[in-house]
Structure formats: structure tokens, C-alpha cells
Amino acid sequence: MSEPNPPAPAANFIRNIIDEHISSSKWGGRVETRFPPEPNGYLHYGHAKSIFLNFGLARDYNGVCHLRFDDTNPEKEEQEYVDSIIASVKWLGFDWGRHLYYASDYFDTMYACAEYLIQSGNAYVDSLSAEEMRAYRGSLNEPGQDSPYRNRSAAENLDLFRRMKAGEFPDGAHVLRARIDMASPNINLRDPAIYRIKHASHHNTGDAWCIYPMYTYAHPIEDAIKHITHSICTLEFEDQRPFYDWLLDKLADGGFFTRPLPQQIEFARLNLTYVVLSKRKLIQLVEERHVDGWDDPRLPTLMGARRRGFTPAGFKRFTDQIGVSKADSWIDMSVLEACMRDDLNEHALRRIAVLDPVKLIIDNYPENQSEDCFAPNHPQNPDLGKRAIPFSRELWIEREDFAETPPKGYFRLYPGNKVRLRYGYVVECSGCDKDENGNITAVRCTYLPDTKSGTPGADSVKVKGNIHWISVRHAYAAEVRLYDRLFAVPHPGQARDFLEDINPASKTVIRAQLEPALQNAEPEARFQFERHGYFVADLKDSRPGAPVFNRTVTLKDSWIKEK
RNA sequence: AGGGGAGUCGCCAAGUGGUAAGGCAUCGGAUUUUGAUUCCGACAUUCGCAGGUUCGAUCCCUGCCUCCCCUGCCA
Numbered sequence: 060m061s062e063p064n065p066p067a068p069a070a071n072f073i074r075n076i077i078d079e080h081i082s083s084s085k086w087g088g089r090v091e092t093r094f095p096p097e098p099n100g101y102l103h104y105g106h107a108k109s110i111f112l113n114f115g116l117a118r119d120y121n122g123v124c125h126l127r128f129d130d131t132n133p134e135k136e137e138q139e140y141v142d143s144i145i146a147s148v149k150w151l152g153f154d155w156g157r158h159l160y161y162a163s164d165y166f167d168t169m170y171a172c173a174e175y176l177i178q179s180g181n182a183y184v185d186s187l188s189a190e191e192m193r194a195y196r197g198s199l200n201e202p203g204q205d206s207p208y209r210n211r212s213a214a215e216n217l218d219l220f221r222r223m224k225a226g227e228f229p230d231g232a233h234v235l236r237a238r239i240d241m242a243s244p245n246i247n248l249r250d251p252a253i254y255r256i257k258h259a260s261h262h263n264t265g266d267a268w269c270i271y272p273m274y275t276y277a278h279p280i281e282d283a284i285k286h287i288t289h290s291i292c293t294l295e296f297e298d299q300r301p302f303y304d305w306l307l308d309k310l311a312d313g314g315f316f317t318r319p320l321p322q323q324i325e326f327a328r329l330n331l332t333y334v335v336l337s338k339r340k341l342i343q344l345v346e347e348r349h350v351d352g353w354d355d356p357r358l359p360t361l362m363g364a365r366r367r368g369f370t371p372a373g374f375k376r377f378t379d380q381i382g383v384s385k386a387d388s389w390i391d392m393s394v395l396e397a398c399m400r401d402d403l404n405e406h407a408l409r410r411i412a413v414l415d416p417v418k419l420i421i422d423n424y425p426e427n428q429s430e431d432c433f434a435p436n437h438p439q440n441p442d443l444g445k446r447a448i449p450f451s452r453e454l455w456i457e458r459e460d461f462a463e464t465p466p467k468g469y470f471r472l473y474p475g476n477k478v479r480l481r482y483g484y485v486v487e488c489s490g491c492d493k494d495e496n497g498n499i500t501a502v503r504c505t506y507l508p509d510t511k512s513g514t515p516g517a518d519s520v521k522v523k524g525n526i527h528w529i530s531v532r533h534a535y536a537a538e539v540r541l542y543d544r545l546f547a548v549p550h551p552g553q554a555r556d557f558l559e560d561i562n563p564a565s566k567t568v569i570r571a572q573l574e575p576a577l578q579n580a581e582p583e584a585r586f587q588f589e590r591h592g593y594f595v596a597d598l599k600d601s602r603p604g605a606p607v608f609n610r611t612v613t614l615k616d617s618w619i620k621e622k
Numbered sequence: 623a624g625g626g627g628a629g630u631c632g633c634c635a636a637g638u639g640g641u642a643a644g645g646c647a648u649c650g651g652a653u654u655u656u657g658a659u660u661c662c663g664a665c666a667u668u669c670g671c672a673g674g675u676u677c678g679a680u681c682c683c684u685g686c687c688u689c690c691c692c693u694g695c696c697a
Contacts, residue, residue: 069644070636097697132696189695196693200623203693234695244625246693255695274697298626298692327628327690338697380645382635386628387690394633394646404659439659470657479655512655525655590656618657 068119071383073112073324077120077289085319086288090122093160093287094148095278097129098140098262101353101360102147104374104395105329105336111378112326113291114153125158125285131277133261141262143353147361151371160285162277163263168315169272169280170224173235173254175313177216182253183209184219185236192234195241196249202242203249209238223256226269230256237276239305247298248305251275279303282321283310290321293328294385300325326383332549333392334359335557349561350545354599356609357545357565367542368585368595368611370406373399392544396612403585403593403611408436408443411481411527411574412588412608414539416455418501419472419528421486424452429530433513434482446576450483454528455572461502463491468618470523472502478524481589485510485520527589534572539594539608541567571608579603590614 068074081088092113096102102110117124126148130136148155176182185208187195197203211219223233235254243249253276260266272280279302282290290303300323307320335341336359344350350358356367364374376398381390411434431447456472465473472478472488479485486504494500509516547562548554577586580596581603588594592613601607 129697193693198693231695252695294627295691380634384635388634391633397646481655590658614656614658616657
């Protein structure tokens with residue numbers, strides 16, 4: 060079987076820039092990118108956009124993409140986050156080969172660069188307090204003032220900086236700043252801090268350092284050291300680009316790097332409705348136990364997505380579909396859900412599950428008889444074969460597939476109506492049994508013996524309705540979690556505290572009746588429960604013989620909308 | 623208000639001087655033993671607004687409007 064040629068990647072402004080670089084041979088046609096997370100949290104859907112962008116560009120231009128941890132702030136970073144980030148990027152299907160790096164691998168080089176900047180008059184040690192520095196910085200409308208320490212001699216700066224490194228000063232006593240322009244209209248150029256004192260131990264370098272570079276200083280240097288060509292980041296760093304260029308230019312003059320230097324390019328981050336992607340809010344949801352941990356299937360983390368049953372291929376569809384641009388935009392959650400459905404529809408095996416069971420009794424079917432019916436594992440792919448499903452006198456069907464008085468357009472079970480028991484017989488509904496409170500306890504019908512699916516007479520009776528069922532005697536009951544969107548409104552927190560917008564029905568745990576074939580599902584096996592949606596055997600709580608399923612997403616339902 | 627960005631169909635998004643791609647959604651219709659899938663068809667005389675340049679402007683110029691980001695020793 061030959062795969063059709065994949066469609067050419069959609070044009071976007073970053074590809075246009077790269078194409079120009081290729082034709083001008085700016086880096087000799089080389090494309091080298093990096094995905095640079097800070098290991099201070101779990102990756103979320105928004106990171107998927109960046110991952111597919113950076114790794115995708117590298118793949119399409121025969122380049123490489125590094126996985127690089129920007130671990131410049133030891134107070135916030137942990138090995139646990141490093142591990143989970145690695146697992147998530149791998150899960151999405153990317154391989155960085157030997158290109159796994161850490162900012163902390165280059166602390167020596169960064170330090171040497173800093174000494175050079177001091178010696179060349181481009182950096183100085185400031186001894187203002189944080190509050191004083193803020194006051195000297197000016198405001199959006201007013202220029203800043205030079206710090207009284209701005210004109211220390213290179214020798215004095217160097218001495219102070221070395222003593223900072225040696226641990227002679229407490230946190231906050233001094234800070235190394237780039238000497239640029241305190242009157243710049245771009246506040247990021249008003250002598251930004253590049254090194255601060257932090258007596259904290261680092262997940263990677265331990266206690267080797269008590270001064271740590273700022274991200275804005277470390278990031279360009281890391282890019283330049285590894286010869287990154289296109290340093291792709293989000294829009295909020297646009298104002299930082301002049302500093303990125305200033306720094307690398309100075310260091311290239313100092314012989315640390317050769318030109319052409321890496322080029323920073325900014326794109327719009329992902330905004331998605333019905334979730335929150337801010338790290339702060341995600342942490343709050345977890346810590347205040349509004350969800351069950353970082354991998355809760357409702358959470359927009361990649362670990363949550365995995366347990367939810369979302370697929371890497373679905374994320375690929377999604378990122379291809381939403382494109383890349385510089386316009387702030389909001390993607391509706393339904394787009395992501397549709398992408399997951401598209402992928403799952405192609406690959407998930409079909410199975411039967413009755414989620415809200417009510418008994419259907421076939422009055423003219425012999426009490427102790429049973430027989431096999433055969434259902435295809437995938438209607439569009441016969442190669443996937445069929446399986447046997449036992450049929451008998453008493454079946455579980457969905458409560459909503461019967462109506463005593465049917466609404467307009469309803470074509471399922473109601474007195475006098477015929478429907479097909481999918482893969483089995485056509486039955487005619489005769490009524491229902493009720494308890495003393497009027498609750499329906501069983502639905503009654505008779506079957507038409509000549510209409511069994513797969514037999515010559517199967518189509519002798521045409522019916523519009525087609526419902527799924529499971530033999531009571533053969534059914535297997537298991538826990539199923541019905542997940543829905545975490546928030547009930549498109550923009551949580553817009554009108555009130557975001558916690559108040561949590562969807563109270565985001566998780567419903569039920570015991571469902573499953574067909575026998577589902578009992579031995581392996582963790583992470585994905586299925587379509589026919590007429591319901593896509594479900595996955597939970598990665599953590601499910602095991603063969605004792606399955607637990609999570610609903611990934613429902614099937615599209617055009618009947619609900621009509622009602 | 624200073625600086626940096628963005629405004630093209632309901633949602634994304636190409637196009638950047640030659641007369642508006644594509645996807646999703648939506649609406650028709652066909653197929654269908656999932657009210658699913660699939661398949662066909664429809665879907666911007668118009669590109670934030672107002673002027674100007676031009677034979678011709680979404681694209682160039684001028685002015686205006688709206689939205690986003692920036693005053694961490696966070697990233």
C-alpha cells in the first residue's frame with residue numbers, strides 16, 4: 060500500500076522568511092531550531108503548537124530541532140518537570156537525537172561573556188535595591204535615570220562581579236546590568252539586569268553557582284552557541300528582540316560568536332476557548348484540587364490529553380489547521396475536538412457499550428437460547444475483521460433509545476415502531492413495564508426471525524432506526540468516566556472568578572455495560588463506542604480484565620441540535 | 623501617553639500592484655445497519671475606517687479607529 064503524497068505544508072510568514080534565507084543562503088541553507096521550555100511546569104496544548112512548529116520546520120527543511128531546557132532560575136525549576144516535558148515531547152512523536160541541551164550546560168560560557176561585557180564597558184555592577192532600580196527605570200512615558208553606580212570602572216565592576224560569583228554577597232545585594240540606554244523608549248533596553256545573586260541550588264548544577272543569568276541574557280547566548288538559525292518564540296518577546304540582537308552583536312565583536320547570528324522570530328501563542336492555559340491558573344486548579352492532578356484528562360496539559368485519549372496525530376491535524384501568524388486569535392475548542400474525532404474515526408476499533416442501561420425483553424425469543432451476531436471492527440476498513448457478539452432474550456439498551464411518546468422526528472423505539480438491533484434482528488416495540496412509581500423497568504418487543512443481519516432476508520424489512528444493545532447475560536460492567544469541557548463558558552474568568560466558571564458536569568463517573576470484547580482492553584487502547592463517541596482505556600487505572608474507560612470526545616450529533 | 627505588534631467570510635488563514643487560495647464551521651443534496659463517517663454542491667463584488675497615488679490597490683502613501691504586548695534581581 061502506498062501512502063499518498065502528504066500535502067505541502069501551508070504557507071506562513073515564518074516559512075516565507077526561511078525560504079528567503081534559503082535562496083540567499085544566509086546560513087548556507089541550514090535550518091536549526093529549538094523548543095526551549097523552562098522546566099517549571101507541565102507542557103500544555105499551547106506548547107504543542109510550538110513543538111510542532113519548531114520540530115516541523117526542522118523536518119521540512121532537512122534541519123534539526125533541539126530540545127533545550129532554559130533552566131536559569133533554580134528557585135522554580137525541578138527535575139520532575141524536566142522528566143515530564145521529555146515524556147510529552149516524545150509522546151507527540153518527536154526525536155531530538157543527541158540534541159538535548161540545558162541552559163545550565165553553558166553557565167561557564169555565559170559567565171565568560173559577562174566578564175567580556177564588563178571589560179568592554181557594556182556591563183556594570185549595580186548596587187541599587189530592586190525598589191530603587193524600579194524607580195530609576197522611569198515609566199512608559201518618562202525616561203529612566205542613570206544609576207549612581209553606572210560609571211564604576213571596569214576594574215571595580217570585574218572585582219565586584221567576581222566576588223558576587225564567589226558568594227561574598229547576599230541575594231539582592233548587587234546585580235549585573237547591561238549598559239545600554241536608560242532613556243530608551245523601549246524599556247527593555249534601559250540597562251536590563253543580566254545576572255542576579257541567588258543562593259539556591261540548581262536541579263542540574265547543584266551548588267556550583269550562586270549567581271544565575273537572566274533568561275533574556277542566557278537565551279540568545281544558548282542560541283548562538285548551538286548555531287540556531289531561527290529562534291522562534293511568542294509575541295511577548297518582540298520588545299526583547301533589540302536586546303537579543305544587541306547582546307549577540309557585542310559578543311560577536313568580542314569573538315565569542317561568528318556571523319550570521321541567530322534570528323529571533325515571534326508568532327502568536329495559542330488561545331483556546333473553554334480552557335485556561337496560564338501556568339498560574341493551571342497550578343491553582345491542581346493545588347486546590349479542582350481536578351485530579353496534572354494529568355487529569357480534563358486539564359489542557361499534554362499529560363492530561365494523553366489520558367483523555369487525545370492523539371499525537373490529532374494534535375498534528377490541529378496545528379496544521381490553525382496555522383501560524385502574528386495575529387492574536389482565539390481557536391474554538393470544537394476545532395481541537397474535531398481534529399481528534401477525525402484521527403480517531405480513522406483508527407479506533409468499533410465496540411458496543413450501553414452507558415445508561417434499561418432492559419429490552421424480546422417476548423418471542425426463547426428463554427435459554429443465545430446466538431452470535433457479527434459486527435465489523437471498523438465499517439470503513441473490512442481488513443480489520445469482525446467479532447462475535449452474543450444475542451439473547453434480554454438485552455441492555457440505552458434508556459434514551461426508547462420513548463413512550465416520541466418527540467417529533469424520533470425514529471428509535473416507541474410502541475408500534477420497528478428498529479434494527481444493530482448487527483442483529485429487527486424488532487417491533489410493544490410497550491414497556493413500569494414500577495409503582497411509573498418508572499420504566501423494561502421495554503418489551505418481539506423480533507422478526509427472518510431479519511438477522513448478514514442473512515438473505517435481513518433487508519426485507521426497512522427501518523430507519525438502528526440501536527445498539529448488549530446481551531444482559533454476557534455483558535461486562537465497568538467504570539466509565541464521561542469527561543466534558545472543564546469550563547462551561549468560552550472565556551473562563553471573563554465575567555467572574557475563573558473557578559466559578561468550571562463546568563459542574565466536566566466529569567461524570569458511571570458503570571456501563573460493555574460487550575465482552577472490551578474486557579481485556581490494554582491501557583491506552585482507543586475505541587469508538589458506537590453511537591456514543593471515542594473512549595480510551597485509562598493509562599493509570601485500567602488493566603486487562605478490569606478495564607476503566609475515559610470518554611475522549613463524543614461523536615458529532617446532528618439530532619441533538621434539532622431537538 | 624512612549625515603544626513594539628496586529629486588524630482579509632462565523633473561526634482560523636494565504637495572497638502584498640492586475641482584479642480575494644485553502645481549512646474548519648454552516649446550509650442544501652446523495653450514500654450509509656453509527657441521527658457517525660464518506661461524497662457532491664453552496665458559502666467575501668470584498669480585505670478595520672476615511673482620503674490620496676495609479677489605467678488598476680487587500681497590497682503603495684497620509685490620517686484615523688480598534689485590539690494585544692512592554693515599567694520582574696520571572697520566562
